[in-house]
Amino acid sequence: GAGVSQSPSNKVTEKGKDVELRCDPISGHTALYWYRQSLGQGLEFLIYFQGNSAPDKSGLPSDRFSAERTGGSVSTLTIQRTQQEDSAVYLCASSLRQGEQFFGPGTRLTVL
Amino acid sequence: GDSVTQMEGPVTLSEEAFLTINCTYTATGYPSLFWYVQYPGEGLQLLLKATKADDKGSNKGFEATYRKETTSFHLEKGSVQVSDSAVYFCALMKNRDDKIIFGKGTRLHILP
Numbered sequence: 001g002a003g004v005s006q007s008p009s010n011k012v013t014e015k016g017k018d019v020e021l022r023c024d025p026i027s028g029h030t031a032l033y034w035y036r037q038s039l040g041q042g043l044e045f046l047i048y049f050q051g052n053s054a055p056d057k058s059g060l061p062s063d064r065f066s067a068e069r070t071g072g073s074v075s076t077l078t079i080q081r082t083q084q085e086d087s088a089v090y091l092c093a094s095s096l097r098q099g100e101q102f103f104g105p106g107t108r109l110t111v112l
Numbered sequence: 113g114d115s116v117t118q119m120e121g122p123v124t125l126s127e128e129a130f131l132t133i134n135c136t137y138t139a140t141g142y143p144s145l146f147w148y149v150q151y152p153g154e155g156l157q158l159l160l161k162a163t164k165a166d167d168k169g170s171n172k173g174f175e176a177t178y179r180k181e182t183t184s185f186h187l188e189k190g191s192v193q194v195s196d197s198a199v200y201f202c203a204l205m206k207n208r209d210d211k212i213i214f215g216k217g218t219r220l221h222i223l224p
Contacts, residue, residue, distance in 0.1 A: 035214075045211040056210070
């Protein structure tokens with residue numbers, strides 16, 4: 001596709017369950033970013049990939065959060081043992097190195 | 113640490129009014145500055161950017177000038193339209209780090 005895609009678009013889960021969120025970046029984009037948008041905190045950076053490596057994981061809020069990227073393309077953000085405060089919209093963006101970041105539509109996560 | 117502060121909303125204006133949304137930043141070095149826009153039901157889009165002091169970014173009638181002396185990047189538009197109703201985010205990127213640091217967003221309502 002032409003843009004960044006994310007799946008699922010909506011996810012409702014119960015507290016304590018694990019969730020996986022997927023991001024398909026724009027083809028050829030080497031950099032991939034995860035952000036979180038929540039009512040109380042605004043838009044926060046989570047993690048950044050250059051190729052398959054993650055030089056900056058400084059935004060991950062706890063060790064329940066992890067992410068991987070394979071083949072320099074698709075990325076998965078995993079949240080283990082979800083908590084209600086994890087409820088947010090999770091945004092993915094991709095770019096060429098230090099270029100404009102293009103954002104996906106986001107995954108709305110609701111933890112009951 | 114690096115941060116972005118923008119005026120809180122919501123901001124409500126009548127069509128054809130003049131718009132200013134204030135934004136100031138705190139950062140070491142020479143960050144790039146951005147305004148992103150999120151229209152209702154849509155993803156985050158880059159509106160305009162400026163990469164060095166005194167640069168003016170412009171798009172769709174919106175303008176913002178990178179003022180290093182006042183660490184500001186205020187968004188302006190001379191005559192707003194109903195279709196400009198959206199949430200606007202001021203942001204910075206430290207070129208070495210690549211991650212974007214966002215302000216909390218300003219919701220704009222334009223009345224016909």
